[in-house]
Amino acid sequence: MTAPNVAEPAVSTDRQPVLAVHDLVKHFPVRSRGLVRRRVGDVHAVCGLSFDLFENETLGLVGESGCGKTTTGRLLLNLIPATSGEVVYGGRNLVELSPGQMRPLRRDLQIVFQDPFASLDPRMTVNEIVAEPLRIHGLLGSGKQARDKVRELLRMVGLNPEHGNRYPHEFSGGQRQRIGIARALALRPKALVLDEPVSALDVSIQAGVINLLDDLQHELGLSYLFISHDLSVVRHIADRVAVMYLGKIVELADKEELFTRAAHPYTQALISAIPLPDPRKERSRQRITLTGDVPSPVSPPSGCRFRTRCPKFADVLSEDERQKCVNEEPALIDRGQGHASACHYAEAMKLV
Amino acid sequence: MTAESNIQLDRRSADGDAVLEVENLTVEFPTEDGVVQAVRGVSYRLAPGEAMGIVGESGSGKSVTSMAVMGLLPKTAKITGSVRFRGEELLGRSENGFAEIRGKKIAMIFQDPLTSLNPVYTVGRQIAEAILAHNDVSKKVANDRAVELLATVGIPFPEQRVNNYPHEMSGGMRQRVVIAIAMANDPDVIIADEPTTALDVTVQAQVLEALEAARAATGAALVLITHDLGVIAGHADRICVMYAGKLVEKGTVDEVFYEPRMPYTLGLLGSLPRLDEAGRERLTPIVGSPPSLMHLPPGCPFTPRCPLAQPICEEREPDLYGTDQPGHVAACHFHERLVGVTPGQLFRPTSADTGSVAPANLETQQ
Numbered sequence A: 001m002t003a004p005n006v007a008e009p010a011v012s013t014d015r016q017p018v019l020a021v022h023d024l025v026k027h028f029p030v031r032s033r034g035l036v037r038r039r040v041g042d043v044h045a046v047c048g049l050s051f052d053l054f055e056n057e058t059l060g061l062v063g064e065s066g067c068g069k070t071t072t073g074r075l076l077l078n079l080i081p082a083t084s085g086e087v088v089y090g091g092r093n094l095v096e097l098s099p100g101q102m103r104p105l106r107r108d109l110q111i112v113f114q115d116p117f118a119s120l121d122p123r124m125t126v127n128e129i130v131a132e133p134l135r136i137h138g139l140l141g142s143g144k145q146a147r148d149k150v151r152e153l154l155r156m157v158g159l160n161p162e163h164g165n166r167y168p169h170e171f172s173g174g175q176r177q178r179i180g181i182a183r184a185l186a187l188r189p190k191a192l193v194l195d196e197p198v199s200a201l202d203v204s205i206q207a208g209v210i211n212l213l214d215d216l217q218h219e220l221g222l223s224y225l226f227i228s229h230d231l232s233v234v235r236h237i238a239d240r241v242a243v244m245y246l247g248k249i250v251e252l253a254d255k256e257e258l259f260t261r262a263a264h265p266y267t268q269a270l271i272s273a274i275p276l277p278d279p280r281k282e283r284s285r286q287r288i289t290l291t292g293d294v295p296s297p298v299s300p301p302s303g304c305r306f307r308t309r310c311p312k313f314a315d316v317l318s319e320d321e322r323q324k325c326v327n328e329e330p331a332l333i334d335r336g337q338g339h340a341s342a343c344h345y346a347e348a349m350k351l352v
Numbered sequence B: 001m002t003a004e005s006n007i008q009l010d011r012r013s014a015d016g017d018a019v020l021e022v023e024n025l026t027v028e029f030p031t032e033d034g035v036v037q038a039v040r041g042v043s044y045r046l047a048p049g050e051a052m053g054i055v056g057e058s059g060s061g062k063s064v065t066s067m068a069v070m071g072l073l074p075k076t077a078k079i080t081g082s083v084r085f086r087g088e089e090l091l092g093r094s095e096n097g098f099a100e101i102r103g104k105k106i107a108m109i110f111q112d113p114l115t116s117l118n119p120v121y122t123v124g125r126q127i128a129e130a131i132l133a134h135n136d137v138s139k140k141v142a143n144d145r146a147v148e149l150l151a152t153v154g155i156p157f158p159e160q161r162v163n164n165y166p167h168e169m170s171g172g173m174r175q176r177v178v179i180a181i182a183m184a185n186d187p188d189v190i191i192a193d194e195p196t197t198a199l200d201v202t203v204q205a206q207v208l209e210a211l212e213a214a215r216a217a218t219g220a221a222l223v224l225i226t227h228d229l230g231v232i233a234g235h236a237d238r239i240c241v242m243y244a245g246k247l248v249e250k251g252t253v254d255e256v257f258y259e260p261r262m263p264y265t266l267g268l269l270g271s272l273p274r275l276d277e278a279g280r281e282r283l284t285p286i287v288g289s290p291p292s293l294m295h296l297p298p299g300c301p302f303t304p305r306c307p308l309a310q311p312i313c314e315e316r317e318p319d320l321y322g323t324d325q326p327g328h329v330a331a332c333h334f335h336e337r338l339v340g341v342t343p344g345q346l347f348r349p350t351s352a353d354t355g356s357v358a359p360a361n362l363e364t365q366q
């Protein structure tokens, strides 16, 4: 099932993938300015991703701005056309389906966006917003039955069902995000893509939404692709974690593995850059700081894409060793660290 | 709480003269719907070279407090209290009177570096101009100094980068240019308002390092405003927690992180997912929303969200009471009951948020 160079994560072998992604690619055309907007290149947004999303698990997808997380989430639900590759759901490759063929499958696969305000129609009451997907799919029913369905959804996401006839602007940011979640749950999906679902919220509010997502997963047996740039949140909520850099997964591991035995220099830098809310630990911490900026995804570096910022490449490797980083793309495989990472010179390290 | 940091603090307050003293600062904004009480009696003293963090929920008054200190609030703002720089009163000064201090003695760094940079000049020219504005030196000297400053804040190839325009730089680099400008005149105080909030973590680490370098080079004291308790833990000596326009807890970072005495602070700490802890312990959110600053009821503004609230809390707003550590104060009638209490003992690990509708003032912040 999986691409040949991807190690099967040990923890999940007994489970069925809900979604299986093979060598998924997405390029966005870059056009010249001016009247004739010629295609002058491509943004290599997602470059050959392969991973499984298992039943009832949370896969965290982390990485810095522009690394391709949102694009991956949208490709998974076929909201944008893939350049190549496969997303297999229920034995079918979603990438090849027409919007019409996709429609019945939308019930099973839903997305929640970062900005709860922008994603809710301000002119609709919360009842209407939550009922809309049911109505579109002809599942709402009428009268008391319809009302009960909506009330149950609001109760399920921890809102007061009495507030259903109010408008989105009358709710706090955290409550709005709950409305978005209720709407996504209306059709009883199997998998949810959560794209930075708590990033816009104050921490005290964020915590309640995280607890809610946890509860819903247990109650409904959902699978989550949890997209976030916040590794602390991901360590809390995920079962497995995939780290992306410039369109590629550079490390994929069971959560505890990843946070205690990070093997890729980028993952290591990322973990070591997160400030801990613990003054004593912070004072005694060693930081791995990266220099330089993320290269343009229009012309990514040859070989290992991280080499232009890699501290190991710059400070540790010999000239001979570096040649391999420049010339040969490192595969995402287990090199003896117990999980897959895409570095020729992977070495597990405990950083927190 | 280590004995060491205690001694350090004592020495600081003993040798006494604060660089910045804010006393009973209040800021009100008259609006069509009523008066917004954005800052309600904030006091703090900043010792020379000290780093003080300010945290608090969105809308709690962190930015308005600092803008008042810098004289940057709109004319409609009604400001009372006192802001003294090295003993000299700043409030009530004319724009010229402020300009003397601003940039030279007190420098400010904002979240968006583009608000502080001019798009049509090179960054080198902008740093040089900041130097020339307050110093009688030649252009050549100013330009050389600009290159030096860029190097200090960790910008690679400063001799070339000095000729870049802001748009030719990444967000993290621009923010380091702003830090270079802030340190250009060897200020005594740097106020940084969410300087890394919009940045990726690896870039945030670079910018925070630049900020540390700036402090080391200038000996400036730092007021660091952020919603990230991790950033404060690593870069501040003391911390002020703000809620509904007031400081509700103040102490060394060790005191406040390890021995919090105000329920809101405990709630914040219990809400944080931890990168450094395994396991899936439930988080304990603070349910509900902060109050509207428009029609604040009497009493403690945290009452509707506080698991410890008693009838007295609705009647009387608590002062900042002293705790068992000198300098550690908390605005809670029942702070003594919080000795040794963990967030999980005080707050419930709930996943619901059934509270009534958000107050009107939340919307204006969107």
Ligand SMILES: Nc1ncnc2c1ncn2[C@@H]1O[C@H](COP(=O)(O)OP(=O)(O)OP(=O)(O)O)[C@@H](O)[C@H]1O
Pocket: A028, A029, A043, A044, A045, A063, A064, A065, A066, A067, A068, A069, A070, A071, A072, A229, A297
């Ligand atoms: N519609 C589009 N047209 C052209 N380029 C795009 C488009 N959407 C995304 N990109 C580019 O693809 C890359 C990946 O973007 P994506 O939004 O997936 O990143 P991300 O990891 O979600 O970032 P963030 O953390 O900022 O949300 C970026 O370089 C982005 O500029």
Ligand SMILES: Nc1ncnc2c1ncn2[C@@H]1O[C@H](COP(=O)(O)OP(=O)(O)OP(=O)(O)O)[C@@H](O)[C@H]1O
Pocket: B029, B031, B036, B038, B056, B057, B058, B059, B060, B061, B062, B063, B064, B065, B074, B227, B293, B361, B364, B365
């Ligand atoms: N010019 C203004 N007129 C009216 N109200 C204002 C004005 N500026 C700020 N406020 C209000 O003052 C309060 C405090 O705002 P402030 O910007 O200081 O919050 P903050 O703590 O910095 O929040 P954030 O974390 O979102 O930056 C808010 O309720 C805000 O809406």
Ligand code: SF4
Pocket: A264, A265, A266, A304, A305, A306, A307, A308, A310, A311, A312, A313, A325, A330, A342, A343, A344, A345, A346
């Ligand atoms: S392959 Fe080379 S450049 Fe890439 S992460 Fe490993 S050491 Fe660094």
Ligand code: SF4
Pocket: B262, B263, B264, B300, B301, B302, B303, B304, B306, B307, B308, B309, B310, B313, B318, B331, B332, B333, B334, B335
């Ligand atoms: S004064 Fe009362 S309401 Fe306010 S924080 Fe203390 S116990 Fe809670």
Ligand SMILES: [Mg+2]
Pocket: A069, A070, A071
């Ligand atoms: Mg995104």
Ligand SMILES: [Mg+2]
Pocket: B062, B063, B064, B193
């Ligand atoms: Mg602010």
